[in-house]
Amino acid sequence: MLVTIKNLQVYYGRQLALEIDRPLEINKGERIGIIGSNGAGKSTFVKTMLGLTSYKGRIQTELKPEQMAAHLQFNDYVSTMSVRHVLETLLDTSISKNSRLQELITYFEFEECLKKHYKSLSGGQKQRLTIIMVMMQDAPLTFYDEVTSGLDFETRQRLMERLLKWYEGKSNTLCIVSHYYEELELLANKLLILDQGKVIDYGEKETLFRKYCGNSIITLDAGEEHGRLTEPYRKLEAPSHLIALACRGKTEEEDIAKLLIRNNVNFKRSSSDIEIMSINAKKAYYQERGNGGVDHD
């Protein structure tokens, strides 16, 4: 066990920003996606783990603070120095003598950026600089908080694919905060779903999907006609522009697919849709506690 969290409460003044009321364990090598709407407590979780906030409760870990690395939101560096200088100063090394740093610079195609000043880097280049610095620490536990926010789709995908490839087969534990579900479908094997400072659920991605969605789901555009057509099938909670159907097994999935194809309706099939899964996890959580109101963000 790398980290065990028990009965954690984090307050900002009198506001309870995060509460983890059941034991939560993080194991070696896990890739944990942390999801939730704005203000859910994701960054608070990361900061608390790093010892940057005060809290009540227990965080048990054998790791020393220097064995945790973090890419936090809103990094900023001195803009009057070249990026080469920033890297060498902050990492206290020289690029020419550090083969690991050279490897990362090449891996992230960052050579051209070294002579530039920080402020003249593009959003994606700034993110790559921070990622290189975080990866240089090679920490057993590494946090990435919104590493691709503000980047266009293609840049995000490229960066995430690289990140994923870099860690392939490595034993570092990663906690990745992201609003982009498709990234976590690639990266995470576990999910921590937060909402308004509460843990909605925590567990293996596939287990959570089966728990809230079934074997697979089929999504199609919402609309009266599509609603009527799919009437016999079990509908999941979904964003208002979509109908999401839960498929209990292969036969049901094939039946629905055939029906939709026959009626010339476009649809998507998924067994890992984190967005639909988390909406339904939230619904179940609040229903259990007698509050059915769920916002779809």
Ligand SMILES: Nc1ncnc2c1ncn2[C@@H]1O[C@H](COP(=O)(O)OP(=O)(O)OP(=O)(O)O)[C@@H](O)[C@H]1O
């Ligand atoms: N330094 C702070 N002082 C006071 N309140 C704070 C502070 N930081 C966060 N909060 C509040 O705590 C709650 C959780 O915030 P947090 O930043 O952890 O959310 P988040 O899930 O990371 O949100 P986002 O997706 O918007 O980044 C919010 O209600 C926020 O307003």
